[in-house]
Amino acid sequence: MNRIRVMIPEQILETRVVQTALGDFTIMLVCGDCTHLYPGMERYGVRVTDAMDRTVAEFLTNTYEYTPAMRLDAKSAAIKQADEWGEEFADHPADMVEYFSRLHPRCLSPAEAADVVLIQGSPRPDGNSGQIAGWIAAEMARLGGTMQIIYPDDMDIHPCIGCYQCYNSGFCTFADDMDEVFALVQRCRVLVVCAPVYSCSVPGALKILIDRFQAYHAHRNLMGGGGGGRQAGLFFGVCGREGDANFRPLREIATAFFATAGIPLSGTAWADGMDRIRDVRQVPGFAHEVQEIVRRALEQTGSSEKE
Ligand SMILES: Cc1cc2nc3c(=O)[nH]c(=O)nc-3n(C[C@H](O)[C@H](O)[C@H](O)COP(=O)(O)O)c2cc1C
Structure with missing residues:
Protein backbone atom coordinates (compact mmCIF):
# COMPACT_ATOMS: atom_id res chain seq x y z
CA MET A 1 0.00 0.00 0.00
CA ARG A 102 -1.24 -5.95 -5.56
CA LEU A 103 -0.82 -2.16 -5.52
CA HIS A 104 2.80 -1.24 -4.98
CA PRO A 105 3.99 1.92 -3.29
CA ARG A 106 5.49 4.49 -5.60
CA CYS A 107 8.85 5.97 -4.73
CA LEU A 108 11.44 8.16 -6.38
CA SER A 109 14.06 6.20 -8.28
CA PRO A 110 17.43 6.13 -6.56
CA ALA A 111 19.86 8.61 -8.08
CA GLU A 112 23.57 9.13 -7.83
CA ALA A 113 24.13 12.09 -5.55
CA ALA A 114 25.81 14.95 -7.42
CA ASP A 115 27.27 18.10 -5.89
CA VAL A 116 25.68 20.20 -8.62
CA VAL A 117 22.56 19.46 -10.62
CA LEU A 118 22.19 21.87 -13.51
CA ILE A 119 19.02 22.36 -15.52
CA GLN A 120 20.03 23.69 -18.92
CA GLY A 121 16.87 25.43 -20.05
CA SER A 122 17.80 26.49 -23.58
CA PRO A 123 16.79 24.19 -26.43
CA ARG A 124 20.14 25.12 -28.04
CA PRO A 125 22.72 22.79 -26.49
CA ASP A 126 25.65 24.93 -27.62
CA GLY A 127 24.05 28.34 -27.14
CA ASN A 128 24.81 30.88 -24.44
CA SER A 129 23.10 28.95 -21.63
CA GLY A 130 25.04 25.91 -22.82
CA GLN A 131 28.25 27.92 -22.55
CA ILE A 132 27.41 28.85 -18.96
CA ALA A 133 26.76 25.18 -18.20
CA GLY A 134 30.18 24.43 -19.71
CA TRP A 135 31.93 26.96 -17.44
CA ILE A 136 30.30 25.37 -14.42
CA ALA A 137 31.24 21.86 -15.59
CA ALA A 138 34.86 23.03 -16.05
CA GLU A 139 34.87 24.53 -12.56
CA MET A 140 33.44 21.36 -11.06
CA ALA A 141 36.11 19.31 -12.82
CA ARG A 142 38.76 21.66 -11.43
CA LEU A 143 37.33 21.34 -7.93
CA GLY A 144 36.93 17.57 -8.21
CA GLY A 145 33.16 17.79 -7.63
CA THR A 146 30.39 15.95 -9.42
CA MET A 147 27.74 17.43 -11.69
CA GLN A 148 24.65 16.17 -13.50
CA ILE A 149 23.06 18.13 -16.33
CA ILE A 150 19.34 17.92 -17.07
CA TYR A 151 18.09 18.94 -20.54
CA PRO A 152 14.32 19.53 -20.32
CA ASP A 153 14.07 19.59 -24.12
CA ASP A 154 15.30 16.00 -24.38
CA MET A 155 13.02 14.60 -21.73
CA ASP A 156 9.60 13.07 -21.55
CA ILE A 157 7.83 15.49 -19.22
CA HIS A 158 4.08 15.93 -19.40
CA PRO A 159 2.78 19.43 -18.60
CA CYS A 160 1.08 19.88 -15.23
CA ILE A 161 -2.69 19.55 -15.62
CA GLY A 162 -3.56 21.25 -12.33
CA CYS A 163 -5.34 18.19 -10.92
CA TYR A 164 -3.79 18.76 -7.47
CA GLN A 165 -3.71 15.01 -6.92
CA CYS A 166 -0.08 15.32 -5.89
CA TYR A 167 -1.42 16.77 -2.62
CA ASN A 168 -3.05 13.40 -1.89
CA SER A 169 -0.17 11.02 -2.42
CA GLY A 170 2.93 13.21 -2.72
CA PHE A 171 3.34 12.02 -6.33
CA CYS A 172 2.28 13.43 -9.69
CA THR A 173 -0.33 11.46 -11.61
CA PHE A 174 2.19 11.32 -14.46
CA ALA A 175 5.06 8.89 -13.97
CA ASP A 176 7.64 10.19 -16.44
CA ASP A 177 11.15 11.65 -16.49
CA MET A 178 10.29 14.06 -13.67
CA ASP A 179 10.78 11.25 -11.16
CA GLU A 180 14.44 11.17 -12.21
CA VAL A 181 14.67 14.98 -11.98
CA PHE A 182 13.21 14.93 -8.44
CA ALA A 183 15.55 12.14 -7.35
CA LEU A 184 18.55 14.13 -8.59
CA VAL A 185 17.37 17.41 -7.07
CA GLN A 186 16.61 15.75 -3.74
CA ARG A 187 20.22 14.61 -3.41
CA CYS A 188 22.20 17.55 -4.80
CA ARG A 189 23.86 20.34 -2.86
CA VAL A 190 23.55 23.06 -5.46
CA LEU A 191 20.72 23.28 -7.98
CA VAL A 192 21.51 25.54 -10.94
CA VAL A 193 19.18 26.74 -13.66
CA CYS A 194 20.61 28.33 -16.84
CA ALA A 195 18.07 29.85 -19.16
CA PRO A 196 17.49 32.41 -21.90
CA VAL A 197 14.59 34.84 -21.95
CA TYR A 198 11.96 33.62 -24.39
CA SER A 199 9.00 35.97 -24.89
CA CYS A 200 9.49 37.55 -21.47
CA SER A 201 9.57 34.11 -19.87
CA VAL A 202 11.63 30.92 -20.04
CA PRO A 203 11.59 28.43 -22.95
CA GLY A 204 8.60 26.08 -23.02
CA ALA A 205 10.24 22.81 -21.96
CA LEU A 206 11.82 24.48 -18.94
CA LYS A 207 8.49 26.06 -18.00
CA ILE A 208 6.86 22.64 -18.13
CA LEU A 209 9.56 21.23 -15.86
CA ILE A 210 9.19 24.16 -13.46
CA ASP A 211 5.40 23.74 -13.22
CA ARG A 212 5.83 20.06 -12.45
CA PHE A 213 7.80 21.01 -9.32
CA GLN A 214 4.37 21.47 -7.73
CA ALA A 215 4.50 17.71 -7.12
CA TYR A 216 7.93 18.11 -5.49
CA HIS A 217 6.37 20.71 -3.18
CA ALA A 218 3.62 18.20 -2.33
CA HIS A 219 6.17 15.42 -1.83
CA ARG A 220 8.29 17.53 0.51
CA ASN A 221 5.32 18.61 2.56
CA LEU A 222 3.46 15.30 2.73
CA MET A 223 6.34 12.84 2.87
CA GLY A 224 9.23 14.88 4.18
CA GLY A 225 11.30 14.45 1.01
CA GLY A 226 13.64 17.24 -0.05
CA GLY A 227 17.22 18.19 0.35
CA GLY A 228 17.09 18.74 4.10
CA GLY A 229 17.99 22.42 4.29
CA ARG A 230 21.64 22.37 3.22
CA GLN A 231 21.01 23.19 -0.42
CA ALA A 232 21.55 26.30 -2.50
CA GLY A 233 19.83 27.45 -5.68
CA LEU A 234 21.42 29.48 -8.47
CA PHE A 235 19.89 31.00 -11.59
CA PHE A 236 21.86 32.29 -14.57
CA GLY A 237 20.06 34.06 -17.40
CA VAL A 238 20.81 35.47 -20.83
CA CYS A 239 18.67 37.56 -23.13
CA GLY A 240 18.80 39.18 -26.55
CA ARG A 241 17.74 42.71 -25.73
CA GLU A 242 19.75 45.35 -23.91
CA GLY A 243 18.98 46.13 -20.28
CA ASP A 244 18.57 44.41 -16.96
CA ALA A 245 14.79 45.07 -17.01
CA ASN A 246 14.49 42.23 -19.54
CA PHE A 247 15.28 39.81 -16.72
CA ARG A 248 12.42 40.94 -14.47
CA PRO A 249 10.20 37.93 -15.36
CA LEU A 250 13.08 35.48 -14.95
CA ARG A 251 13.92 36.90 -11.52
CA GLU A 252 10.33 36.26 -10.47
CA ILE A 253 10.32 32.80 -12.00
CA ALA A 254 13.59 31.98 -10.20
CA THR A 255 12.19 33.17 -6.87
CA ALA A 256 8.96 31.19 -7.31
CA PHE A 257 10.72 28.06 -8.58
CA PHE A 258 13.25 27.79 -5.76
CA ALA A 259 10.55 28.55 -3.15
CA THR A 260 8.47 25.68 -4.54
CA ALA A 261 11.54 23.43 -4.50
CA GLY A 262 12.29 24.46 -0.91
CA ILE A 263 15.82 25.55 -1.84
CA PRO A 264 17.11 29.02 -0.92
CA LEU A 265 17.98 31.08 -3.99
CA SER A 266 21.49 32.15 -3.12
CA GLY A 267 22.94 33.55 -6.35
CA THR A 268 22.09 34.89 -9.78
CA ALA A 269 23.94 36.41 -12.72
CA TRP A 270 22.54 37.90 -15.90
CA ALA A 271 23.97 38.69 -19.32
CA ASP A 272 21.83 40.88 -21.57
CA GLY A 273 22.37 42.17 -25.10
CA MET A 274 23.04 38.82 -26.74
CA ASP A 275 21.33 39.91 -29.97
CA ARG A 276 24.26 42.30 -30.46
CA ILE A 277 27.05 40.43 -28.63
CA ARG A 278 25.90 36.98 -29.86
CA ASP A 279 28.34 35.06 -27.68
CA VAL A 280 28.24 35.16 -23.88
CA ARG A 281 31.95 34.32 -23.83
CA GLN A 282 32.53 37.89 -25.05
CA VAL A 283 31.02 39.42 -21.90
CA PRO A 284 34.01 40.55 -19.82
CA GLY A 285 34.31 38.77 -16.47
CA PHE A 286 31.03 36.84 -16.79
CA ALA A 287 32.57 33.35 -16.77
CA HIS A 288 34.57 34.23 -13.68
CA GLU A 289 31.47 35.71 -11.97
CA VAL A 290 29.42 32.56 -12.63
CA GLN A 291 32.18 30.26 -11.42
CA GLU A 292 32.69 32.37 -8.30
CA ILE A 293 28.97 32.17 -7.47
CA VAL A 294 29.05 28.38 -7.87
CA ARG A 295 32.14 28.10 -5.67
CA ARG A 296 30.49 30.17 -2.96
CA ALA A 297 27.33 28.07 -3.10
CA LEU A 298 29.39 24.91 -2.70
CA GLU A 299 31.14 26.41 0.31
CA GLN A 300 27.79 27.38 1.83
CA THR A 301 26.45 23.86 1.50
CA GLY A 302 29.49 22.15 2.99
CA SER A 303 32.34 21.85 0.56
CA SER A 304 33.62 18.49 -0.67
CA GLU A 305 36.29 20.03 -2.86
CA LYS A 306 39.21 17.68 -3.40
CA GLU A 307 41.82 20.33 -4.16
C1 LIG B 1 11.50 32.33 -29.29
C2 LIG B 1 12.47 33.34 -28.73
C3 LIG B 1 11.97 34.32 -27.91
C4 LIG B 1 12.84 35.28 -27.39
N1 LIG B 1 12.33 36.25 -26.58
C5 LIG B 1 13.16 37.19 -26.07
C6 LIG B 1 12.64 38.23 -25.22
O1 LIG B 1 11.47 38.28 -24.91
N2 LIG B 1 13.53 39.13 -24.71
C7 LIG B 1 14.86 39.10 -25.01
O2 LIG B 1 15.60 39.96 -24.53
N3 LIG B 1 15.37 38.09 -25.79
C8 LIG B 1 14.56 37.15 -26.33
N4 LIG B 1 15.08 36.17 -27.13
C9 LIG B 1 16.53 36.12 -27.39
C10 LIG B 1 17.24 35.08 -26.53
O3 LIG B 1 17.04 35.31 -25.16
C11 LIG B 1 18.75 35.12 -26.82
O4 LIG B 1 18.97 34.83 -28.18
C12 LIG B 1 19.54 34.15 -25.98
O5 LIG B 1 20.91 34.37 -26.13
C13 LIG B 1 19.27 32.71 -26.36
O6 LIG B 1 19.85 31.88 -25.39
P1 LIG B 1 20.66 30.57 -25.76
O7 LIG B 1 21.80 31.02 -26.60
O8 LIG B 1 21.10 30.05 -24.45
O9 LIG B 1 19.75 29.67 -26.50
C14 LIG B 1 14.23 35.22 -27.67
C15 LIG B 1 14.70 34.20 -28.52
C16 LIG B 1 13.84 33.26 -29.04
C17 LIG B 1 14.36 32.17 -29.93
Whole structure:
Protein backbone atom coordinates (compact mmCIF):
# COMPACT_ATOMS: atom_id res chain seq x y z
CA MET A 1 0.00 0.00 0.00
CA ASN A 2 1.20 3.49 -0.79
CA ARG A 3 0.48 4.94 2.59
CA ILE A 4 1.26 8.53 3.39
CA ARG A 5 3.37 9.14 6.44
CA VAL A 6 0.91 11.61 7.83
CA MET A 7 2.70 14.94 8.24
CA ILE A 8 -0.53 16.87 8.40
CA PRO A 9 -2.88 16.98 11.38
CA GLU A 10 -5.88 14.69 10.84
CA GLN A 11 -9.22 14.53 12.54
CA ILE A 12 -11.27 11.33 12.60
CA LEU A 13 -14.76 12.12 11.30
CA GLU A 14 -16.26 8.66 11.45
CA THR A 15 -15.30 5.08 12.24
CA ARG A 16 -17.31 2.04 11.27
CA VAL A 17 -16.61 -1.65 11.72
CA VAL A 18 -17.46 -4.17 9.02
CA GLN A 19 -17.80 -7.75 10.27
CA THR A 20 -16.71 -10.33 7.72
CA ALA A 21 -15.68 -13.97 7.45
CA LEU A 22 -12.06 -12.71 7.43
CA GLY A 23 -12.53 -10.82 10.68
CA ASP A 24 -13.40 -7.23 11.39
CA PHE A 25 -12.36 -4.39 9.09
CA THR A 26 -12.43 -0.82 10.35
CA ILE A 27 -13.26 1.97 7.92
CA MET A 28 -12.14 5.37 9.05
CA LEU A 29 -13.11 8.68 7.46
CA VAL A 30 -10.55 11.38 8.25
CA CYS A 31 -9.99 15.02 7.39
CA GLY A 32 -6.51 16.54 7.23
CA ASP A 33 -5.79 20.23 7.55
CA CYS A 34 -3.57 21.43 4.67
CA THR A 35 -4.17 25.14 5.15
CA HIS A 36 -0.43 25.62 5.76
CA LEU A 37 0.02 24.58 2.10
CA TYR A 38 -2.90 26.39 0.47
CA PRO A 39 -5.75 28.56 1.80
CA GLY A 40 -8.69 26.38 2.74
CA MET A 41 -7.11 23.13 1.52
CA GLU A 42 -8.39 20.02 3.27
CA ARG A 43 -7.54 16.42 2.51
CA TYR A 44 -10.15 13.77 3.15
CA GLY A 45 -9.12 10.17 3.56
CA VAL A 46 -10.75 6.78 3.84
CA ARG A 47 -8.58 4.16 5.49
CA VAL A 48 -9.48 0.50 5.87
CA THR A 49 -7.59 -1.48 8.50
CA ASP A 50 -7.83 -5.19 9.27
CA ALA A 51 -8.11 -6.90 12.64
CA MET A 52 -4.30 -6.60 13.07
CA ASP A 53 -4.54 -2.82 12.49
CA ARG A 54 -2.77 -3.06 9.13
CA THR A 55 -3.92 -0.60 6.48
CA VAL A 56 -5.32 -2.63 3.60
CA ALA A 57 -6.88 0.16 1.51
CA GLU A 58 -6.62 3.92 1.34
CA PHE A 59 -8.37 6.65 -0.64
CA LEU A 60 -7.30 10.29 -0.50
CA THR A 61 -8.80 13.35 -2.08
CA ASN A 62 -8.39 17.07 -1.47
CA THR A 63 -10.59 20.11 -1.91
CA TYR A 64 -8.37 21.65 -4.63
CA GLU A 65 -9.08 18.73 -7.00
CA TYR A 66 -12.61 19.91 -7.55
CA THR A 67 -13.22 22.70 -10.06
CA PRO A 68 -16.05 25.18 -9.45
CA ALA A 69 -18.09 23.49 -12.19
CA MET A 70 -17.98 20.05 -10.57
CA ARG A 71 -20.97 18.83 -8.59
CA LEU A 72 -18.90 16.55 -6.39
CA ASP A 73 -16.69 17.83 -3.57
CA ALA A 74 -13.87 16.17 -1.65
CA LYS A 75 -15.86 15.33 1.48
CA SER A 76 -18.79 13.83 -0.46
CA ALA A 77 -16.35 11.81 -2.61
CA ALA A 78 -14.70 10.41 0.51
CA ILE A 79 -18.05 9.54 2.12
CA LYS A 80 -19.14 7.84 -1.12
CA GLN A 81 -15.91 5.82 -1.15
CA ALA A 82 -16.37 4.82 2.50
CA ASP A 83 -19.94 3.67 1.74
CA GLU A 84 -18.82 1.66 -1.28
CA TRP A 85 -15.95 0.02 0.57
CA GLY A 86 -18.28 -0.73 3.46
CA GLU A 87 -20.40 -2.85 1.14
CA GLU A 88 -17.53 -4.34 -0.84
CA PHE A 89 -15.52 -5.41 2.19
CA ALA A 90 -18.67 -6.92 3.72
CA ASP A 91 -19.51 -8.87 0.55
CA HIS A 92 -16.07 -9.83 -0.83
CA PRO A 93 -13.39 -9.30 1.83
CA ALA A 94 -10.87 -11.70 0.31
CA ASP A 95 -11.12 -10.14 -3.17
CA MET A 96 -10.72 -6.66 -1.74
CA VAL A 97 -7.66 -7.59 0.31
CA GLU A 98 -6.15 -9.40 -2.67
CA TYR A 99 -6.78 -6.44 -5.01
CA PHE A 100 -5.17 -3.84 -2.74
CA SER A 101 -2.23 -6.09 -1.88
CA ARG A 102 -1.24 -5.95 -5.56
CA LEU A 103 -0.82 -2.16 -5.52
CA HIS A 104 2.80 -1.24 -4.98
CA PRO A 105 3.99 1.92 -3.29
CA ARG A 106 5.49 4.49 -5.60
CA CYS A 107 8.85 5.97 -4.73
CA LEU A 108 11.44 8.16 -6.38
CA SER A 109 14.06 6.20 -8.28
CA PRO A 110 17.43 6.13 -6.56
CA ALA A 111 19.86 8.61 -8.08
CA GLU A 112 23.57 9.13 -7.83
CA ALA A 113 24.13 12.09 -5.55
CA ALA A 114 25.81 14.95 -7.42
CA ASP A 115 27.27 18.10 -5.89
CA VAL A 116 25.68 20.20 -8.62
CA VAL A 117 22.56 19.46 -10.62
CA LEU A 118 22.19 21.87 -13.51
CA ILE A 119 19.02 22.36 -15.52
CA GLN A 120 20.03 23.69 -18.92
CA GLY A 121 16.87 25.43 -20.05
CA SER A 122 17.80 26.49 -23.58
CA PRO A 123 16.79 24.19 -26.43
CA ARG A 124 20.14 25.12 -28.04
CA PRO A 125 22.72 22.79 -26.49
CA ASP A 126 25.65 24.93 -27.62
CA GLY A 127 24.05 28.34 -27.14
CA ASN A 128 24.81 30.88 -24.44
CA SER A 129 23.10 28.95 -21.63
CA GLY A 130 25.04 25.91 -22.82
CA GLN A 131 28.25 27.92 -22.55
CA ILE A 132 27.41 28.85 -18.96
CA ALA A 133 26.76 25.18 -18.20
CA GLY A 134 30.18 24.43 -19.71
CA TRP A 135 31.93 26.96 -17.44
CA ILE A 136 30.30 25.37 -14.42
CA ALA A 137 31.24 21.86 -15.59
CA ALA A 138 34.86 23.03 -16.05
CA GLU A 139 34.87 24.53 -12.56
CA MET A 140 33.44 21.36 -11.06
CA ALA A 141 36.11 19.31 -12.82
CA ARG A 142 38.76 21.66 -11.43
CA LEU A 143 37.33 21.34 -7.93
CA GLY A 144 36.93 17.57 -8.21
CA GLY A 145 33.16 17.79 -7.63
CA THR A 146 30.39 15.95 -9.42
CA MET A 147 27.74 17.43 -11.69
CA GLN A 148 24.65 16.17 -13.50
CA ILE A 149 23.06 18.13 -16.33
CA ILE A 150 19.34 17.92 -17.07
CA TYR A 151 18.09 18.94 -20.54
CA PRO A 152 14.32 19.53 -20.32
CA ASP A 153 14.07 19.59 -24.12
CA ASP A 154 15.30 16.00 -24.38
CA MET A 155 13.02 14.60 -21.73
CA ASP A 156 9.60 13.07 -21.55
CA ILE A 157 7.83 15.49 -19.22
CA HIS A 158 4.08 15.93 -19.40
CA PRO A 159 2.78 19.43 -18.60
CA CYS A 160 1.08 19.88 -15.23
CA ILE A 161 -2.69 19.55 -15.62
CA GLY A 162 -3.56 21.25 -12.33
CA CYS A 163 -5.34 18.19 -10.92
CA TYR A 164 -3.79 18.76 -7.47
CA GLN A 165 -3.71 15.01 -6.92
CA CYS A 166 -0.08 15.32 -5.89
CA TYR A 167 -1.42 16.77 -2.62
CA ASN A 168 -3.05 13.40 -1.89
CA SER A 169 -0.17 11.02 -2.42
CA GLY A 170 2.93 13.21 -2.72
CA PHE A 171 3.34 12.02 -6.33
CA CYS A 172 2.28 13.43 -9.69
CA THR A 173 -0.33 11.46 -11.61
CA PHE A 174 2.19 11.32 -14.46
CA ALA A 175 5.06 8.89 -13.97
CA ASP A 176 7.64 10.19 -16.44
CA ASP A 177 11.15 11.65 -16.49
CA MET A 178 10.29 14.06 -13.67
CA ASP A 179 10.78 11.25 -11.16
CA GLU A 180 14.44 11.17 -12.21
CA VAL A 181 14.67 14.98 -11.98
CA PHE A 182 13.21 14.93 -8.44
CA ALA A 183 15.55 12.14 -7.35
CA LEU A 184 18.55 14.13 -8.59
CA VAL A 185 17.37 17.41 -7.07
CA GLN A 186 16.61 15.75 -3.74
CA ARG A 187 20.22 14.61 -3.41
CA CYS A 188 22.20 17.55 -4.80
CA ARG A 189 23.86 20.34 -2.86
CA VAL A 190 23.55 23.06 -5.46
CA LEU A 191 20.72 23.28 -7.98
CA VAL A 192 21.51 25.54 -10.94
CA VAL A 193 19.18 26.74 -13.66
CA CYS A 194 20.61 28.33 -16.84
CA ALA A 195 18.07 29.85 -19.16
CA PRO A 196 17.49 32.41 -21.90
CA VAL A 197 14.59 34.84 -21.95
CA TYR A 198 11.96 33.62 -24.39
CA SER A 199 9.00 35.97 -24.89
CA CYS A 200 9.49 37.55 -21.47
CA SER A 201 9.57 34.11 -19.87
CA VAL A 202 11.63 30.92 -20.04
CA PRO A 203 11.59 28.43 -22.95
CA GLY A 204 8.60 26.08 -23.02
CA ALA A 205 10.24 22.81 -21.96
CA LEU A 206 11.82 24.48 -18.94
CA LYS A 207 8.49 26.06 -18.00
CA ILE A 208 6.86 22.64 -18.13
CA LEU A 209 9.56 21.23 -15.86
CA ILE A 210 9.19 24.16 -13.46
CA ASP A 211 5.40 23.74 -13.22
CA ARG A 212 5.83 20.06 -12.45
CA PHE A 213 7.80 21.01 -9.32
CA GLN A 214 4.37 21.47 -7.73
CA ALA A 215 4.50 17.71 -7.12
CA TYR A 216 7.93 18.11 -5.49
CA HIS A 217 6.37 20.71 -3.18
CA ALA A 218 3.62 18.20 -2.33
CA HIS A 219 6.17 15.42 -1.83
CA ARG A 220 8.29 17.53 0.51
CA ASN A 221 5.32 18.61 2.56
CA LEU A 222 3.46 15.30 2.73
CA MET A 223 6.34 12.84 2.87
CA GLY A 224 9.23 14.88 4.18
CA GLY A 225 11.30 14.45 1.01
CA GLY A 226 13.64 17.24 -0.05
CA GLY A 227 17.22 18.19 0.35
CA GLY A 228 17.09 18.74 4.10
CA GLY A 229 17.99 22.42 4.29
CA ARG A 230 21.64 22.37 3.22
CA GLN A 231 21.01 23.19 -0.42
CA ALA A 232 21.55 26.30 -2.50
CA GLY A 233 19.83 27.45 -5.68
CA LEU A 234 21.42 29.48 -8.47
CA PHE A 235 19.89 31.00 -11.59
CA PHE A 236 21.86 32.29 -14.57
CA GLY A 237 20.06 34.06 -17.40
CA VAL A 238 20.81 35.47 -20.83
CA CYS A 239 18.67 37.56 -23.13
CA GLY A 240 18.80 39.18 -26.55
CA ARG A 241 17.74 42.71 -25.73
CA GLU A 242 19.75 45.35 -23.91
CA GLY A 243 18.98 46.13 -20.28
CA ASP A 244 18.57 44.41 -16.96
CA ALA A 245 14.79 45.07 -17.01
CA ASN A 246 14.49 42.23 -19.54
CA PHE A 247 15.28 39.81 -16.72
CA ARG A 248 12.42 40.94 -14.47
CA PRO A 249 10.20 37.93 -15.36
CA LEU A 250 13.08 35.48 -14.95
CA ARG A 251 13.92 36.90 -11.52
CA GLU A 252 10.33 36.26 -10.47
CA ILE A 253 10.32 32.80 -12.00
CA ALA A 254 13.59 31.98 -10.20
CA THR A 255 12.19 33.17 -6.87
CA ALA A 256 8.96 31.19 -7.31
CA PHE A 257 10.72 28.06 -8.58
CA PHE A 258 13.25 27.79 -5.76
CA ALA A 259 10.55 28.55 -3.15
CA THR A 260 8.47 25.68 -4.54
CA ALA A 261 11.54 23.43 -4.50
CA GLY A 262 12.29 24.46 -0.91
CA ILE A 263 15.82 25.55 -1.84
CA PRO A 264 17.11 29.02 -0.92
CA LEU A 265 17.98 31.08 -3.99
CA SER A 266 21.49 32.15 -3.12
CA GLY A 267 22.94 33.55 -6.35
CA THR A 268 22.09 34.89 -9.78
CA ALA A 269 23.94 36.41 -12.72
CA TRP A 270 22.54 37.90 -15.90
CA ALA A 271 23.97 38.69 -19.32
CA ASP A 272 21.83 40.88 -21.57
CA GLY A 273 22.37 42.17 -25.10
CA MET A 274 23.04 38.82 -26.74
CA ASP A 275 21.33 39.91 -29.97
CA ARG A 276 24.26 42.30 -30.46
CA ILE A 277 27.05 40.43 -28.63
CA ARG A 278 25.90 36.98 -29.86
CA ASP A 279 28.34 35.06 -27.68
CA VAL A 280 28.24 35.16 -23.88
CA ARG A 281 31.95 34.32 -23.83
CA GLN A 282 32.53 37.89 -25.05
CA VAL A 283 31.02 39.42 -21.90
CA PRO A 284 34.01 40.55 -19.82
CA GLY A 285 34.31 38.77 -16.47
CA PHE A 286 31.03 36.84 -16.79
CA ALA A 287 32.57 33.35 -16.77
CA HIS A 288 34.57 34.23 -13.68
CA GLU A 289 31.47 35.71 -11.97
CA VAL A 290 29.42 32.56 -12.63
CA GLN A 291 32.18 30.26 -11.42
CA GLU A 292 32.69 32.37 -8.30
CA ILE A 293 28.97 32.17 -7.47
CA VAL A 294 29.05 28.38 -7.87
CA ARG A 295 32.14 28.10 -5.67
CA ARG A 296 30.49 30.17 -2.96
CA ALA A 297 27.33 28.07 -3.10
CA LEU A 298 29.39 24.91 -2.70
CA GLU A 299 31.14 26.41 0.31
CA GLN A 300 27.79 27.38 1.83
CA THR A 301 26.45 23.86 1.50
CA GLY A 302 29.49 22.15 2.99
CA SER A 303 32.34 21.85 0.56
CA SER A 304 33.62 18.49 -0.67
CA GLU A 305 36.29 20.03 -2.86
CA LYS A 306 39.21 17.68 -3.40
CA GLU A 307 41.82 20.33 -4.16
C1 LIG B 1 11.50 32.33 -29.29
C2 LIG B 1 12.47 33.34 -28.73
C3 LIG B 1 11.97 34.32 -27.91
C4 LIG B 1 12.84 35.28 -27.39
N1 LIG B 1 12.33 36.25 -26.58
C5 LIG B 1 13.16 37.19 -26.07
C6 LIG B 1 12.64 38.23 -25.22
O1 LIG B 1 11.47 38.28 -24.91
N2 LIG B 1 13.53 39.13 -24.71
C7 LIG B 1 14.86 39.10 -25.01
O2 LIG B 1 15.60 39.96 -24.53
N3 LIG B 1 15.37 38.09 -25.79
C8 LIG B 1 14.56 37.15 -26.33
N4 LIG B 1 15.08 36.17 -27.13
C9 LIG B 1 16.53 36.12 -27.39
C10 LIG B 1 17.24 35.08 -26.53
O3 LIG B 1 17.04 35.31 -25.16
C11 LIG B 1 18.75 35.12 -26.82
O4 LIG B 1 18.97 34.83 -28.18
C12 LIG B 1 19.54 34.15 -25.98
O5 LIG B 1 20.91 34.37 -26.13
C13 LIG B 1 19.27 32.71 -26.36
O6 LIG B 1 19.85 31.88 -25.39
P1 LIG B 1 20.66 30.57 -25.76
O7 LIG B 1 21.80 31.02 -26.60
O8 LIG B 1 21.10 30.05 -24.45
O9 LIG B 1 19.75 29.67 -26.50
C14 LIG B 1 14.23 35.22 -27.67
C15 LIG B 1 14.70 34.20 -28.52
C16 LIG B 1 13.84 33.26 -29.04
C17 LIG B 1 14.36 32.17 -29.93
